[in-house]
Amino acid sequence: MMKRVIAALLILVLALFIYGNLYSTGEGKLxxxxxxxxxxxxxxxxxxxxxxxGENGVVTYKETKDAESGSxxxxxxxxxxxxxxxxxxxVTVLFVSALGVGLLLSGKSRMKFKTPPNFILKAGVRIxxxxxxxxxxxxxxxxxxxxxxxFPGGSMIASAVLLFYISDDEFRTKVKSFKFLxxxxxxxxxxxxxxxxTMGGYFLYNFxxxxxxxxxxxxxxxxxxxxxxxxxxxSELSNLISDFLSEEGK
Amino acid sequence: xxxxxxxxxxxxxxFAFLAIEAKKIINSVIYLSILSMLAVVSFxxxxxxxxxxxxxxxxxxxxxxxxxFTLFSIKxxxxxx
Numbered sequence: 001m002m003k004r005v006i007a008a009l010l011i012l013v014l015a016l017f018i019y020g021n022l023y024s025t026g027e028g029k030l031x032x033x034x035x036x037x038x039x040x041x042x043x044x045x046x047x048x049x050x051x052x053x054g055e056n057g058v059v060t061y062k063e064t065k066d067a068e069s070g071s072x073x074x075x076x077x078x079x080x081x082x083x084x085x086x087x088x089x090x091v092t093v094l095f096v097s098a099l100g101v102g103l104l105l106s107g108k109s110r111m112k113f114k115t116p117p118n119f120i121l122k123a124g125v126r127i128x129x130x131x132x133x134x135x136x137x138x139x140x141x142x143x144x145x146x147x148x149x150x151f152p153g154g155s156m157i158a159s160a161v162l163l164f165y166i167s168d169d170e171f172r173t174k175v176k177s178f179k180f181l182x183x184x185x186x187x188x189x190x191x192x193x194x195x196x197x198t199m200g201g202y203f204l205y206n207f208x209x210x211x212x213x214x215x216x217x218x219x220x221x222x223x224x225x226x227x228x229x230x231x232x233x234x235s236e237l238s239n240l241i242s243d244f245l246s247e248e249g250k
Numbered sequence: 251x252x253x254x255x256x257x258x259x260x261x262x263x264x265f266a267f268l269a270i271e272a273k274k275i276i277n278s279v280i281y282l283s284i285l286s287m288l289a290v291v292s293f294x295x296x297x298x299x300x301x302x303x304x305x306x307x308x309x310x311x312x313x314x315x316x317x318x319f320t321l322f323s324i325k326x327x328x329x330x331x
Contacts (some may be wrong), residue, residue, distance in 0.1 A: 073300075075300045111319075111322070111323070113322075139303070147299035147300045147302070147303055148300065148303045148304075149300070151304055151308075152303045152304045152306075152307045152308070155304075155307040155308050155311070155312055156307055158312060159307065159311045159312060159315075162311075162312070162315055166315075237312065240316075241312075241315075241316075244316060244319045244320070244323075245319060247323075
């Protein structure tokens with residue numbers, strides 16, 4: 001009982017704090033109203049118009065040529081071009097967590113479920129898993145044009161592997177090939193970063209021509225890096241799932 | 251449109267409380283999955299499709315599966331003793 005009272009009090013205090021800061025008017029307020037921000041004073045304006053290094057004007061879809069970062073999806077142009085080093089950090093965090101799971105949970109034999117998978121699941125997975133795999137690959141190849149990118153695409157591939165695991169009691173992934181793919185994709189990401197360092201003077205510099213905004217072959221190294229990130233995340237999460245579903249051999 | 255957003259928000263809160271208060275852990279995991287599915291809807295309303303896709307794949311797909319597998323493993327260790 002006491003715990004719940006304290007929890008309710010904490011929630012009330014937090015709600016008052018958030019409400020007071022978000023919806024206060026007058027002097028000393030922290031946040032401007034939603035949608036009423038003057039964007040030309042902010043850094044985000046430079047990222048949206050792709051003129052962080054100099055004037056570029058307004059970006060037009062399918063017309064602007066050789067912009068700084070030619071990706072039509074603004075989020076991707078920030079995540080993989082302007083702030084690519086942060087993405088490298090994210091990939092590292094995921095790698096470390098997968099490493100921890102592998103150290104703690106890896107086993108020789110496959111975990112058996114108490115009830116065997118039924119016929120509908122087995123037949124459904126054969127139809128649906130291919131579609132999920134292709135959607136995942138599509139999402140990370142088109143990461144610079146449509147919402148999504150390497151992380152969701154890779155997770156989709158991993159969820160297809162997960163479906164294979166629950167539909168078949170004997171299924172095991174080839175862990176060695178997944179580990180090879182993961183290592184290769186991760187090192188290629190770093191190699192592209194170092195290539196940018198030699199060719200442009202900055203780590204992860206976008207050294208390829210960026211092309212027309214909105215076309216598939218545009219945005220320089222952004223789609224290439226997203227393919228590496230997608231492959232790395234997909235193989236890593238598949239390994240994580242196979243670690244979760246294994247147990248110590250007898 | 252704003253009414254739908256408010257309704258989704260209230261249902262989100264209800265499922266969050268249910269996830270904390272559920273007696274069985276498996277029910278709690280399922281409520282958590284529903285919670286992230288509704289969070290996807292509210293992310294789309296807030297015009298953040300990138301976050302919505304990531305939440306749909308990771309929040310309601312992989313995390314739920316990993317929680318359930320963890321529950322299986324915990325029960326197995328408990329049975330042996």
